[in-house]
Amino acid sequence: MRFPFKPLVAALAFTGTTTVTTAAPLFDSVTTFITHLTSPPNAAQHLDLTTPSTDPTGLNTLSSLSSSAKSVLQKNSAYLLLINATPFTLRKTGGHSYQMPVWDNSFPETVNPGQSVRVKIEAKTHRDDAGEMRYLLDIGEHGGGNGGGEIEFQYRGRNGPKLQVEWKSLAALGLPEGSIRVLDWHQENNVPFVLGAAPSAGNSSTTGQTSRPGTKFDPAKELVASPGLPTTGWMKQAYSRMHCLTLREMSLPGTHNSGMSLLTGGTALVKARPESVQCHASHMTVGKQLEAGARWFDIRPVIAGGKWATGHYTFFDGIKLPSGLDKIPGLGDLAKEIGKIGGGDKEKVLDGWQGGNGQLIADIVREVNDFTDKYPGELVIINLSHGLNTDTFSGNPKARLTQQEWENLMTELLAVKNRATHITMENIDLTYQRLSNLLPPSDPSKPNDLSRKSSVLFVVDDITTDNQHVNLSKFSKEGFFFRGQLAIFDSYANTNNLNNMITDQFSKLSTHRTKADDDMFLLSWTLTQPVETMITGSIVKYGEDANRALGEKLWANGAMSAQRFPNVVSVDALDEDGEVAGLVAGISWWLARECPAL
Template identity: 30%
Template sequence: MGQGSHILIQNRTDQDWICFHNHKYQMDGWKFPKKIEAGTEVRVYVEFCEGVFKDEHDDGGEVKYRFASDTDETPSRYIEFAATFKHDRDVYVKLVDVPSKPEALNKTIDLGWRHDGSMPFALYGSKGNYFPIDPGNWMQATMDAIGEYTLKEIAIPGSHDAGMYKRNGHTLFGEDCNTLTQTLSIGGQLANGSRYFDIRPVISGDQYYTGHYTKAIKMTWQGANGESVSDIIKEVNEFTSKRKELIILNLSHDYNADVGNASYRHFNEEEWTGLFGQLSKINGLLHSEANDLTHVKLNDLLADGSKVIVVTEKLDKSQLGKYYRKGFFTSSEFNVYNKYADTNSVSQMMADQIKKMKEHRAAYFLLSWTLTQSHREAATCFLFPSDSILDLAKTANANLYRAFDEISGSLYPNIVYIDKFDSPLALSLVLYINALVCDN
């Protein structure tokens, strides 16, 4: 038995895909369907062979699909899924003369390899104009379909504890394994499709960072700083300068870590004002008088380019002062239902979140597909690496496909929220949801 993973294939075109070629060598898992119907998604298990007396570098397979309208026995235009093991395991998709505009698509899309995970691929379009979605440009690419819908009517992907992809200073017990929730910067998460970011600002060394801190024992705070606010501003501005996308930064869990480990406190008015001053350097901050931004159409929000919304939890408009509604909004203008399951069990987390989604379908609902370390895991994960937050995230993300079966055109989350946002996996679920909404 060797390493295995799943390819999550979405056929969001107007044609069935028909298999006309399927070959494998030394692959223990390679069961592609004979047909992938239009508007459906399939999950295909792929496993490399690592048996005794077999050279794993010989492992490989390829399967080719033609469009149903093309009846040629040896079609010249097709979609190919392939696996190789040259220097490492790899899965990729080839688009060969796929009809598109203004010209046919000929490109290779590397899906990489995620052991015990999922690797998403989707193809969109109709009437001979087919295209894969660029995760960094997915809103603009699907605007013809979703533009006249409000945020409350569609879904977007989100990143939990978004700034914690590296440590920039930490307490005695603030290790990678119990503080890091991401593997990419905010810019990297944006490129993979995330549009809602959980930003937890802290003050450390008179500078603003993101942070992940917990009151571990009485009068003692433990944790670490993550990405700096100045770096986040640079990355957001670089991203929006080339695109037409909506970004939401949600501020919560603020702490001043310069006042002593036993005395961490929330920001005072001066400290909030200093943070707002820095964040006001973000380009494209949305100015709006809307009482509920989730009920504004996407076309209106993005009428003149990319926009950024900064939401402040537990602050009122008087505390926002001159910044109020000039890019900065209270949670009453962007009210999200966000209640995590607080468990390290996938089955318990899933049951909890699906139950809450059904009970709060009228709310702007955040599906928190995240696992939480137990107290023992948080305290000892530096001895047991498989107990880290990122390992729990890997397990949660590998099971995100299970949410597909719980979702319909009338029951779905508005934010799909994960740790370890290092692939378009959450986006694949979001695009599925939005297609359901538009088809209703």
């Protein structure tokens, strides 16, 4: 078998950070190399599921069978992850199904407040497969005499598989009665659906800050659902619920390597296989990520061809491939190409900086301005780190931006409108600022008004070529803040194993967040690709695998509490449907302390 060179040159150990990789054997033998090449390790799979084959529907395996035999053996299968983040009980009121091997008995009779359940769904793949199951949100006397309303989960084989929710006699924000919301189908994996409402919605007679005396619960104004949450303006929708919360008390959806949704340049090796550094945001630009609900952005600025862009680079001090490749049938040409890259040493490749450039900073500025103009009342935090001048870094493993280059970048970023220039107190701790302070009022004469402007905070977290922290003195009143003003624990797991990543991140969460006013915590829900899977894998696939487990593990009973939850959840491969944003935004809605009425 002859292996093309182009996919192989992507054997790059990019960890998602600008790091230095020292010389080491990439594979311990030619046999191991060939094994990884022809049968690469599976990307991290869901914890509770059997690792799916490369042909999950079985079409190839069953290709020789008759059409009737195929229809009997093939199945559409997934798990509805139903999260009840409301103070009300969901009660099953009935349903039926046709040609659904697993449906009727899979749904529980009740889903209690704060509970998440995983409902198995299985159909035969016929066009007329169908199922319905209704649930009543039992709001009782809290609805002012209205005992609640029903939603119906529906499966449809036609043009499917399709799982959807019909709002029969219940409404939520952005979801009127009679509307239907189609959920993204994930074969053999989780399909999350969240219902959220403030805990005090279940109170009718208590006193104090969280009381609701004499009021009734209005689902159309106080119930949120995701997917279905208006992600473009979710903070504005939640402002009356969150206005008194500090950054330490709320939770924001975020993206990792936010600008790397496309490749605009880079080294020759990366251009050969852009999947090795791009697609952190699943082809979604920063503007699209904002629309999908992300509010925390990991931007890594680089100078490339004299222009500012985002970048993803790693320094390699000689990665080695096993000797003898030129003697393997079909790999002679590959060995010659490797020899060219390695400067004549066909065992050693990837010397120096390797990586690529993503979105141009100018384009990100334009997208942020478009978003904040169109959607007032949204907080945007942009973390700037890992600065690098790719025009001059040469073979220097400690290459960084100079102070002057950082000032040039910040000058360009002054074009961002709605920067947090109203926060001028020197050395202020941003994490203790309430949302009402972070979002300036639309009318300064009415500081307590619900109408707020959007606000963009730039946090600079880097050192210069002189090994000094970036000096922000010239920009201290322009919406730029140093990382010391944002007390946040941020430590990724550095593993490609989903189990290990989850254990690492939840262990760190338990250690560093024991009460609601502890330092902020960034949950790095990201997997690091090992070198061998760079040959055939992609970052976006790892991100999608991790995201399928996010809702189940984050909302598992006991995983979070009012004292322990992440303030930022940073992911790769953010989805456009709002699944991740809803899972994270629901934390602020359900677990955070409640604010007095405005």
